[in-house]
Each structure stands twice: as structure tokens, then as C-alpha cells.
Amino acid sequence: MGRYVKCRDSSTAEFTFNDKLERGSIQYFIDVSSCSCKCKCDCEKLILAVIKKLSPIKYFQTLVENIFVPNSFVVEETNDILVVPRKALFSV
Numbered sequence: 001m002g003r004y005v006k007c008r009d010s011s012t013a014e015f016t017f018n019d020k021l022e023r024g025s026i027q028y029f030i031d032v033s034s035c036s037c038k039c040k041c042d043c044e045k046l047i048l049a050v051i052k053k054l055s056p057i058k059y060f061q062t063l064v065e066n067i068f069v070p071n072s073f074v075v076e077e078t079n080d081i082l083v084v085p086r087k088a089l090f091s092v
């Protein structure tokens, strides 16, 4: 199924999966568009991202109780692989 698009194994993305905010490292993208045009075209593209889920394991406390420094934490790679539409990614 699909075509391997490109490898970006060092990039981290935020995305929603089952209505939950998740983070993961993008392994690669798969183009599963039904389009078979040989040249560039305007068909709708469906690109799936294969992502290895990352679990935050440590947050940094701010001086305010229960408020943590946003977007800065230690993550641990899990063995969970998630496949999400590229358009579900909002921070790459």
C-alpha cells in the first residue's frame, strides 16, 4: 500500500490522536493518494505519517504551583507506532 515518501526520523511532531494531544517522532510519510497521475496535479492528497509515540517523562515546574514550563520536557521513546493523517499534525 502506498509509496514511501521521505524519511524524517529526527523530527518531532505534535498531533491529535483519539482527541488527545500526543507527541511523537516522525519515522516516515506514506502517500496513499489514489491519484496515479504522472505529473504534478491538483488531486487531493492523502499522506499518512508513521510516528513513534513519545511519552513525556519529566516536566519542569515553574514558580507557580501546578504550572509547568510549556513545550519543554524530557520525553522517552515508546514502541507504540501511530499512523495519522499528515493534516492532523500541527507542529513539526
Ligand SMILES: [Zn+2]
Binding pocket: 035, 036, 037, 041, 042, 043
Ligand atoms: Zn492526480
